[in-house]
Amino acid sequence: MNGRDAIRDESRRGLDRRKLLKMAMLAGTLxxxxxxxxxxxxxxxxxxxxxxxxxxxxxxxxxxxxxxxxxxxxxxxxxxxxxxxxxxxxxxxxxxxxxxxxxxxxxxxxxxxxxxxxxxxxxxxxxxxxxxxxxxxxxxxxxxxxxxxxxELAYAAIAGMDTALIGRDGIGSVYLSPEGAEATYRELSRFTDKGGVGLFGRPATEMKCAGAPLKYTFITDDILRRRGNRGKAELIYAAHNKVLFSVPIVAEKVRMLYADRGVKTVQDHVMTAIEPGKKIASFRTPTGTAEIKYDFINVVPPMRxxxxxxxxxxxxxxxxxxxxxxxxxxxxxxxxxxxxxxxxxxxxxxxxxxxxxxxxxxxxxxxxxxxxxxxxxxxxxxxxxGYTSCPLITRIGRAMLVEFDYNDNLVPSFPGIIAPLEELxxxxxxxxxxxxxxxxxxxxxxx
Amino acid sequence: MKDLDLWVFISVFQEMLGPFLWLLIGLAVSGLTLFLAIVLRERGLSSRRLVWAELVGIVGGVIALLIMWLVTHSGIGDAGGPIDWVLIAAIWTVGAIGTAILAYVALSLFASGDASARQGGRAST
The missing domain is CATH 3.50.50.60 (FAD/NAD(P)-binding domain)
Structure with missing residues (x-):
């Protein structure tokens, strides 16, 4: 048996095993x-x-x-x-x-x-x-x-931003560190008790898990609802380009869900500066600089x-x-x-x-x-x-299993069983x- | 896609549950062994004990679900599609069967008046 045949044979055996294991894993929620x-x-x-x-x-x-x-x-x-x-x-x-x-x-x-x-x-x-x-x-x-x-998380590329600000005056950043994520929750918790404007977004650079800022917006919406304060808050997601996610079919689904949850979106907004004292974030847009006032912000720094x-x-x-x-x-x-x-x-x-x-x-x-x-x-x-996956949390207790490849194809692991764009x-x-x-x-x- | 393997499956469960995995497996294996031994020794099931075990099993299934929801910060309202209901049914079933078997074993080993219970059970079948 030459190498290629061996690979084919292995792949055939693997397929059968994969099907069996997928069912077993499903039963075991893996x-x-x-x-x-x-x-x-x-x-x-x-x-x-x-x-x-x-x-x-x-x-x-x-x-x-x-x-x-x-x-x-x-x-x-x-x-x-x-x-x-x-x-x-x-x-x-x-x-x-x-x-x-x-x-x-x-x-x-x-x-x-x-x-x-x-x-x-x-x-x-x-x-x-x-x-x-x-x-x-x-x-x-x-x-x-x-x-x-x-x-490298390039916080310094945002004028006025410093990691020491995370956990103070409504500034959060889940990405920095475990402690930074915890400090972010403290600010989020304060915000979801009081209400105001919650501001979310992502950098224009490549980034870790592009679904994370979207998830955090959904989570904020959910916590506000659980605390009975959704009416007191406005949530804004500032997209760096014209879409909410790089995979078009996922972007459309998130757009629909944001509309359902009342999350306002703005496009072509790349965050360039923050004024912690005034609680204002500045963005580069095609028509010049735009400012958005916030009471809580999840800062996602440029990455390089x-x-x-x-x-x-x-x-x-x-x-x-x-x-x-x-x-x-x-x-x-x-x-x-x-x-x-x-x-x-x-x-x-x-x-x-x-x-x-x-x-x-x-x-x-x-x-x-x-x-x-x-x-x-x-x-x-x-x-x-290019396979990657993202359990895109849409509320605490539900998520969408989004799996895709280089070509923006959805590549669900459990086709027909776990629908990729369903909140489950x-x-x-x-x-x-x-x-x-x-x-x-x-x-x-x-x- | 890469293929999967039973060894990986076990190693993931081991990571998830740690030593508790082996405790659970030990409990399941010893419970099942004792159950089979009791059934073989008595050459049948005592329907009275079985009914009680099934009743305990119903509660056991519910407890399994409650533990799952507690551990995962979620609840029944989070079920969003058919597969969620399948999973809920699966968790309940596993919890119910496991608890029922253990309850049957416990009743057989510790319940008083075992002989009369068995007698009564046979009479009713």
Whole structure:
């Protein structure tokens, strides 16, 4: 049996198993976010030096999978932060449903045996010299590099904005940190007791989970209703362009739901400044600067690649992802197009849409398969189609399971069973109960 | 799409429930084993105990649902489509069957007048 036949055969067997497991998972309220464990595959013997820059979701998942598939490799994880954040849970902390401890764990708990963790930040990427340099000046050479540094929240790009303002005077920002999400809920809670204008939106840059600001608007609406204060509040969503979501069919659904919930929307509003004292946010619009007064605002900062990446040869040199430094990779296998021994995963990868844990879930096995194939002297047929998913919360207790790919196609995991654009309790259950364990299993290379 | 695997399924449940998963599995396995042992030893079901176990099971199913709603900050009003009602029915059924089996075992092991109960049960069948 040649390699291609083996893949086809595996794919046939996998399909049957997938159908069975989907039904089983449905009964158990688990999402379709699990794959065959890498542990089953035979190990490739190698002495390759592999550096994984960044120990977030993508870095840890990649290191775990590499450790399971390689025998004798030197795998080095580099990350300064000792805490690991379960970022998909930030919205639940910001909704007052979970405490910050729900999303905080320790990076070292997920570092697989045989993998070395250097608790430093990468200061310099040198893909020509095949090495990275840490903040202490330590040069770490590699044969293969996986860049999974995550991204930078550029709060300073909004004039007048400072992270110290979060949790004060009606300013929130769910993205900053677990504590920031908790502080945001305190402000949200105050607002939903008193009423006023709640202002939401998103940046014009690429961003983590573009559904999160939409969710938070829905959650605010729900809390206001639960407290009997919806009539006292006006909710405004300021879209950075003419749509509420990049996938047209989802954008239309959200538009209808916002109309139903009485959420006012404005278009082509890119936030540029904030005046905390006056509680005014300024926006760049096609007709000039517009100001909106708020009583509560969820600030979503512009996002870009970390400085070490932006200042390296790794980013796109032209096109839509060049300005913010996203790494130039082939969208189907996450491999760098100019430095073939370099891969980029997660937020820092310059691909459309893919800045969610679900994207990481599907990107990592593909990139790792290509890397292992390169070590073994072969070629991998694995391909990533841009799949990502978003349990889009529409109220506390209901969500829509939105899954799509690079081409804006909906790719539901449970067609005919869980309708993708329907507000369902089962989807909420997935978000609240099943997603975190699936995510944790992913970090360990088990899902 | 990638394929799925039973091992992954178990590992996700393990992450979700931690050691509680094995406690639940242990409870289910030992409850079922004891139930089967009792049925085999007595060569049949005691219908009186079964009726009581079923009554407890009805409550057990409701308790399973209440726990689910409590844990997930939601309620019956959040059911939004057919699949939600299927899930509610599934949770109730699993809770009811599990509780009924455990109740039957408990009644068999601890209830007084077991012999007369069995006698009565047979008389009614």
């Amino acid at each position: 999402p379709a976010m699990a794959t065959r464990a890498a542990a089953e595959e035979p190990k490739v013997r190698t002495q390759a030096r592999i550096v994984v820059a960044g120990a977030g979701a993508a870095g840890l998942a990649a290191a775990s999978r590499l450790a399971r598939r390689l025998d004798g490799a030197s795998i080095i994880l580099i990350d300064r932060r000792r805490e690991h954040f379960y970022q998909p849970g930030f919205t639940l902390v910001g909704a007052g449903l979970k405490s910050p401890s729900y999303v905080i764990s320790a990076t070292k708990d997920y570092v697989p045996s045989g993998v070395t963790l250097i608790e430093e930040q990468v200061r310099e990427f040198d893909p020509v010299g095949n090495k990275v340099v840490t903040e202490s000046g330590r040069a770490v050479p590699y044969d293969y590099l996986i860049v999974a540094t995550g991204l 690649a970390p400085a070490a990446v932006r200042n390296s040869p790794l980013p796109w040199q032209s096109g839509p992802w060049a300005a913010d430094g996203w790494i130039e990779v082939d969208r189907s296998n996450l491999r760098h197009t100019r430095f073939p021994n370099v891969f980029a995963l997660g937020d820092v990868a310059g691909v459309p849409k893919g800045k969610t844990a679900a994207s990481v879930k599907w990107q990592v096995p593909v990139a790792v398969d290509h890397l292992v194939a390169a070590i073994a002297g072969g070629r991998s047929q694995a391909a990533y189609n 309790w089962v989807t909420w259950i997935m978000k609240e109960v099943a997603l975190k364990p699936t995510y944790t299993a992913m970090l360990r290379g088990l899902a």
